[in-house]
Amino acid sequence: VIPVDRVTPAGEQILKEVSSFLEKRLAEKLPEPPAMQEETPPRLEAKLEPAQTQIKQMVALAASCAQSVGSETIETDENSSQNLISFRKAEIQEISLRVGKPTLEDALLEYVRKSGGEIDLTLCSRELGASYEDVEKALQSLGAKGKIRIEVRR
Numbered sequence: 001v002i003p004v005d006r007v008t009p010a011g012e013q014i015l016k017e018v019s020s021f022l023e024k025r026l027a028e029k030l031p032e033p034p035a036m037q038e039e040t041p042p043r044l045e046a047k048l049e050p051a052q053t054q055i056k057q058m059v060a061l062a063a064s065c066a067q068s069v070g071s072e073t074i075e076t077d078e079n080s081s082q083n084l085i086s087f088r089k090a091e092i093q094e095i096s097l098r099v100g101k102p103t104l105e106d107a108l109l110e111y112v113r114k115s116g117g118e119i120d121l122t123l124c125s126r127e128l129g130a131s132y133e134d135v136e137k138a139l140q141s142l143g144a145k146g147k148i149r150i151e152v153r154r
Contacts, residue, residue: 104138
């Protein structure tokens with residue numbers, strides 16, 4: 001059994017050896033940092049001639065570019081007038097949507113709102129494509145639910 005929380009001379013020696021070994025490995029792999037250059041005082045920079053200051057010019061590294069989004073790659077080129085699109089390992093997925101027909105009660109409620117609250121049952125049943133009896137039952141159901149108040153005019 002080796003106690004973990006105790007510091008021993010052998011343990012200290014192992015830690016020193018490991019840290020010196022790792023420092024050497026890092027020094028081999030990492031480049032040396034650039035040497036610090038002395039900065040020119042601001043007063044002298046203003047007096048330098050334009051010919052003495054170096055102008056860095058930006059250089060284009062690519063004439064075309066490619067953009068990849070998921071499995072879709074879009075490549076563009078300045079000389080071509082069209083975009084090339086390639087699909088790799090594309091999956092085609094089917095999506096089906098079912099648009100439900102509004103219930104007769106919902107359609108009837110909307111019809112009542114549009115007509116200003118007064119409807120002719122015969123005309124309403126013809127426009128909604130439902131039978132006179134179905135429209136009458138839907139009106140009674142809406143009245144029972146408290147969505148409308150029914151007053152009969154004769």
